[in-house]
Amino acid sequence: MKTMFALLLSALALAGCNTVQGVGKDVKKVGEVVESAAKR
Secondary structure, X not given: OXXXXXXXXXXXXHHHOOOHHHHHHHHHHHHHHHHHHHHO
16 A cells, blocks of 8 residues: 555656656665565
């Protein structure tokens, strides 16, 4: 459930991003969230 919520928030953040650099930061953050969830 927490993972789904984190992914939803990440998707919304990606949708709000309008620069290539910003997308890179958002993708990195999504990876960190997924990695954190996988460790639990």
